[in-house]
Amino acid sequence: MSVKLTNAQIAWRAAQDIPDGAYVNLGIGFPEMVAKFKPEGREVIYHTENGILDFGEAPPVGAEDWDLINAGKKAVTLNPGASFFHHADSFAMVRGGHLDVAILGAYEIAENGDLANWSTGPGSVPAVGGAMDLVHGARRVCVITDHTTKDGRPKLLKRCRLPLTGVGCVTTVYTSLAVIDIVASRFVLREKLAGISFDELQALTEAELVVEGAVKDLIVPEV
Amino acid sequence: MNKISPNLEDAVADIRDGMVVMIGGFGGSGAPIELIHALVERYRKTGSPNALTVVNNNAGNGAIGIAAMIYAGMVARMICSFPRSSDPKAFTDKYLAGEIGLELVPQGTLAERIRAGGAGIPAFYTPTSYGTQVAEGKPVAEFDGRKYVQERWLKADVALVKAELADRKGNLTYHMAARNFSPLMATAAATTIAQARQIVEPGEIDPEHVITPGIFVDRIVEVPDPKQEEALLREGAQG
Numbered sequence: 001m002s003v004k005l006t007n008a009q010i011a012w013r014a015a016q017d018i019p020d021g022a023y024v025n026l027g028i029g030f031p032e033m034v035a036k037f038k039p040e041g042r043e044v045i046y047h048t049e050n051g052i053l054d055f056g057e058a059p060p061v062g063a064e065d066w067d068l069i070n071a072g073k074k075a076v077t078l079n080p081g082a083s084f085f086h087h088a089d090s091f092a093m094v095r096g097g098h099l100d101v102a103i104l105g106a107y108e109i110a111e112n113g114d115l116a117n118w119s120t121g122p123g124s125v126p127a128v129g130g131a132m133d134l135v136h137g138a139r140r141v142c143v144i145t146d147h148t149t150k151d152g153r154p155k156l157l158k159r160c161r162l163p164l165t166g167v168g169c170v171t172t173v174y175t176s177l178a179v180i181d182i183v184a185s186r187f188v189l190r191e192k193l194a195g196i197s198f199d200e201l202q203a204l205t206e207a208e209l210v211v212e213g214a215v216k217d218l219i220v221p222e223v
Numbered sequence: 224m225n226k227i228s229p230n231l232e233d234a235v236a237d238i239r240d241g242m243v244v245m246i247g248g249f250g251g252s253g254a255p256i257e258l259i260h261a262l263v264e265r266y267r268k269t270g271s272p273n274a275l276t277v278v279n280n281n282a283g284n285g286a287i288g289i290a291a292m293i294y295a296g297m298v299a300r301m302i303c304s305f306p307r308s309s310d311p312k313a314f315t316d317k318y319l320a321g322e323i324g325l326e327l328v329p330q331g332t333l334a335e336r337i338r339a340g341g342a343g344i345p346a347f348y349t350p351t352s353y354g355t356q357v358a359e360g361k362p363v364a365e366f367d368g369r370k371y372v373q374e375r376w377l378k379a380d381v382a383l384v385k386a387e388l389a390d391r392k393g394n395l396t397y398h399m400a401a402r403n404f405s406p407l408m409a410t411a412a413a414t415t416i417a418q419a420r421q422i423v424e425p426g427e428i429d430p431e432h433v434i435t436p437g438i439f440v441d442r443i444v445e446v447p448d449p450k451q452e453e454a455l456l457r458e459g460a461q462g
Contacts, residue, residue: 049330050249051400066251066453067401073250073308073453084399086406086434087249088338091331095350114354125315126327129305132357133331136350167354 003195004176009220010144012037014103014174017142018044022100023093025049025134028072031103031144037223047099049130051090054082071130094130095137102138104131106145106173108160111207112185113170115143116162128165135166147175147204154206156180156187177201179218186210191218225391226443227422231261234416234444238262238272238381241299245278245337245408246289247384250308251452253401255385258418258444259288262383266297274299278337278379280330280404282306282314285456293317300324302377304333310456329357334407336377341410341439346375382412385449386435389419393437394428402434409439418446 005013007030015037018024025047026032038044045054048070055076059065064075085093093099108116115135118128135141148154156173173180178201179191189209192201194217202209228234235258238244248254266272275298282301283290290313292298306314306325317323328336329351339347348371352358362373384405386395395417397405409415417435422445 048400050252050403064453065399066451067253067399069250069252069400069453073252084397084402086402087330087334087404088407091334094331125306125311125318126325127305127307128327128329128357130330132329132355133351136353164355 003193004147005193005218005220008033008223010174010176012223013179013218013220014142014144015039017172018042018101020044023047023053023098024101024103025094025099025138027102027104027131027134028129030105032072034103034144047090047093048076049090049094049134051085051087052076052078052082053085054079091130091133094133097137097139099138101140101142102134103142103144104134106143106155107162108155108157109143109145109170109173110157110160111182111187112159113168113182114160115165115170116160117165119163121162131165135169140171141169142172142174143170144174147177154204157206177204177218180209188212189215191216193218226393226437226441227391228442228444231257231418231444231446232265234258234418234442235262235265237414240271240273241275242272242380243276243278243378245379245382245404245412247382247403247405247408249280249400249403250284251288251456252399253385253397253403253405254288254452255383255418256288256450256452256455257446258383258385258416259292263291263295263297266295273297276300276302278302278377278408280304280333281308282311284308284452285310285460286313287455287460288452290314293323298323300326302326302328302333304328304330327357332374333377334404336374337404337407337411340376340378341407344376346373348373377411379408379412380414382408382415384409384415384417386417386419386443387421388428389417389422389440389443390425390428390437391422391443392425393417393440393443394425394433395419395435395440396428396432397434406435409435414441415439416442416444418444418449420447420449421445
């Protein structure tokens with residue numbers, strides 16, 4: 001495939017849909033990149049599972065306080081108005097429906113909204129962290145991902161094959177080729193790169209892509 | 224009332240073989256390294272406490288803290304949500320060799336099970352893990368049209384936590400995000416032992432600022448310059 005978005009561009013696209021005033025949880029790793037692309041003028045408050053609301057960027061090297069970290073165990077800083085809380089309160093924010101957006105990575109997403117992102121199956125040490133909690137409760141559960149696996153197989157499937165993180169939980173998928181909402185257990189195509197035809201995109205997607213109304217061009221700047 | 228222990232060795236002296244030990248901290252943030260190492264030292268000298276079940280979010284990093292307990296051979300089983308870290312060798316090798324048990328619990332469920340244990344609530348329902356392999360064998364019920372998984376409380380014999388300030392009555396504050404699981408664990412353990420950077424007179428902690436009220440704390444020990452797991456790892460510390 002010649003044309004596709006970089007990870008930074010996928011993160012940029014997902015960031016455009018986070019509204020002013022949103023409370024947001026960004027998963028460890030790739031999803032953390034979304035914070036870099038928050039549009040000017042919007043105030044977004046980030047939640048981290050270990051117990052901070054409204055944390056900011058990483059401190060300079062040497063100025064870290066290792067009691068002030070995010071879920072990825074990276075040192076962070078505090079914005080004015082930040083707060084601390086214990087883990088039960090932190091997950092009350094998650095499960096209790098108080099977060100507006102959660103953004104996660106994925107191994108597989110199914111058209112019924114099932115997500116697999118925590119285990120590649122037997123033979124490794126299983127580790128789930130907060131992912132199974134985060135997929136329940138946030139008003140929008142968004143996935144950012146390459147459209148296919150490294151060896152070109154579809155990640156958007158009829159049914160997940162890997163162990164599930166959650167059932168029917170994903171609302172929107174931002175891929176390297178398209179933006180897709182999950183509506184009534186179907187992948188509804190909202191945007192795609194102009195350089196790829198619908199048929200080419202469908203060929204890289206195991207489950208059926210549904211079109212409801214106009215499909216917009218997915219336009220992302222160089223970032 | 225005086226809950227002050229003279230030293231770390233005394234503070235952990237009555238932790239026995241086979242106990243369930245909750246240990247505060249999320250990675251290195253809030254990890255009570257000095258209490259843990261006092262326990263490891265006792266084990267190396269006396270062979271006890273052995274066969275412990277340790278409850279923590281993680282399963283150790285490098286060769287210090289919980290990883291030092293695992294290397295020493297005193298941990299039979301971990302109850303945690305994320306047994307990975309930048310250097311998870313201590314746990315990974317023993318787990319893959321079948322020498323250490325693992326009960327994997329989603330992070331929010333772990334927190335709520337501990338909260339329930341401390342609050343006298345034997346079971347509760349959560350949407351977390353419904354339809355996944357983590358929920359296998361657990362009762363499911365429907366509320367308002369949605370499925371939920373039953374989870375049970377989690378209690379411990381001992382909790383080890385790291386506080387910022389403490390007074391002799393056991394009131395605690397914490398530093399930054401270091402509290403994480405500790406206020407919950409303090410409620411769920413039969414005996415809660417806190418190391419504190421500073422012990423102050425009762426009344427010096429504003430009652431509005433007390434995070435863990437003294438009723439949940441049995442023993443405190445002052446550790447004026449506590450080590451940070453992350454800083455020790457960067458220095459290449461060995462257990």
